[in-house]
Amino acid sequence: xxxxxxxxxxxxxxxxxxxxxxxxxxxxxxxxxxxxxxxxxxxxxxxxxxxxxxxxxxxxxxxxxxxxxxxxxxxxxxxxxxxxxxxxxxxxxxxxxxxxxxxxxxxxxxxxxxxxxxxxxxxxxxxxxxxxxxxxxxxxxxxxxxxxxxxxxxxxxxxxxxxxxxxxxxxxxxxxxxxxxxxxxxxxxxxxxxxxxxxxxxxxxxxxxxxxxxxxxxxxxxxxxxxxxxx
Numbered sequence: 001x002x003x004x005x006x007x008x009x010x011x012x013x014x015x016x017x018x019x020x021x022x023x024x025x026x027x028x029x030x031x032x033x034x035x036x037x038x039x040x041x042x043x044x045x046x047x048x049x050x051x052x053x054x055x056x057x058x059x060x061x062x063x064x065x066x067x068x069x070x071x072x073x074x075x076x077x078x079x080x081x082x083x084x085x086x087x088x089x090x091x092x093x094x095x096x097x098x099x100x101x102x103x104x105x106x107x108x109x110x111x112x113x114x115x116x117x118x119x120x121x122x123x124x125x126x127x128x129x130x131x132x133x134x135x136x137x138x139x140x141x142x143x144x145x146x147x148x149x150x151x152x153x154x155x156x157x158x159x160x161x162x163x164x165x166x167x168x169x170x171x172x173x174x175x176x177x178x179x180x181x182x183x184x185x186x187x188x189x190x191x192x193x194x195x196x197x198x199x200x201x202x203x204x205x206x207x208x209x210x211x212x213x214x215x216x217x218x219x220x221x222x223x224x225x226x227x228x229x230x231x
Contacts (some may be wrong), residue, residue, distance in 0.1 A: 001055055005063045011136055012049050018132035019048035022173050046093070047100035047125045051133060054084025054101060081105055082220040091150050099123040104130045107164040119166065127166045131173050151186075153180060155205035164230040178204040193231070 004007025005046065024042050053126045055063060058080060062073045070079060084101035091098075095103055103126035106112035108119035147170065154174055184196050193218070194209040206219035219225055 001052060003090065004031055004056065004060065008052060008063065011133075011140060012052055014136045014140065015047040015051065015129065015132045016043070016045065018135060018173070020045055021168065021176060022128055023174050024122040025176050026062045026169075041098055043094040044128065045143055048129050049085070050088065050097055051100050051104045051113055051126075051129050052080065052084065053087055054080035054082065056087065057083040081127075082114050096123055096125040100125045100129050104133055108166060109163045111164065124166070124169075125152050128169050131165050133169055135173070135177070135197070148225060150177065150181065151205045151230070155185065155226075158203065158205055159207070174204050175201075178207070179209075181230060187231065188225050188228045189228045190225060191228075 001012060018224045023041050027041065034082070055077075058077060062076060064071065065073070081102050081104065082087055083138055085098055088098055088101060100123065102114075103117065103122050106117040106122045106126065107114065108122065109129075110116045110125075111220075135153055135157075137147045141147045154177065157165075157170060178199050181196055182199065185193060187193050187194060190213065194211045195214070196207045198208040199209045200206055200208065201220070201221045203220045206223075207218060208218045208220075209227075210216050217225065219227070
């Protein structure tokens with residue numbers, strides 16, 4: 001895939017990094033009560049880079065198109081999960097890796113593709129990969145738009161993600177991400193610079209910040225302000 005399109009290759013590498021981050025947190029917190037074996041971790045981190053293998057079957061003119069896709073082109077792109085599954089279905093690899101290729105665009109509320117599966121039918125590997133996949137897709141630069149601020153993406157997940165993704169995985173992922181920005185310098189939507197001093201556990205996209213003059217602002221209670229960019 002990377003030989004075909006460097007942008008997609010970069011996306012796959014970053015998605016895999018986020019999946020590993022979440023897997024480590026799951027293991028550290030003892031979730032699954034012993035089910036999270038080394039075998040589980042190893043297969044999950046193989047499943048992640050394999051999730052977009054079906055894009056090999058997408059024509060270069062679409063895969064590398066500099067602008068937005070037409071409806072017809074996007075309809076073809078949406079077939080890449082099935083293409084990927086078909087490519088690897090006969091390989092002697094863990095079945096969860098195959099299901100990740102097939103299901104990573106499915107959503108818990110049945111709004112995903114290609115099969116509109118609900119939460120009871122979506123493999124955990126696919127759901128973990130889906131969260132990492134979407135986060136990277138939104139925070140990475142696209143040919144037709146600039147990258148979104150990580151806190152804008154966290155806010156988007158908070159507002160609509162809990163119906164689409166496994167809540168256990170999503171909460172853990174967002175908490176881990178937000179923690180990495182603790183003490184980070186950011187710019188608000190009014191162009192003021194400040195530092196994150198404390199996360200709000202119930203609204204991770206709106207932490208408490210401190211300005212250079214020492215004054216404090218809680219973004220969860222002062223909703224006209226929000227983090228526009230991370231320095």
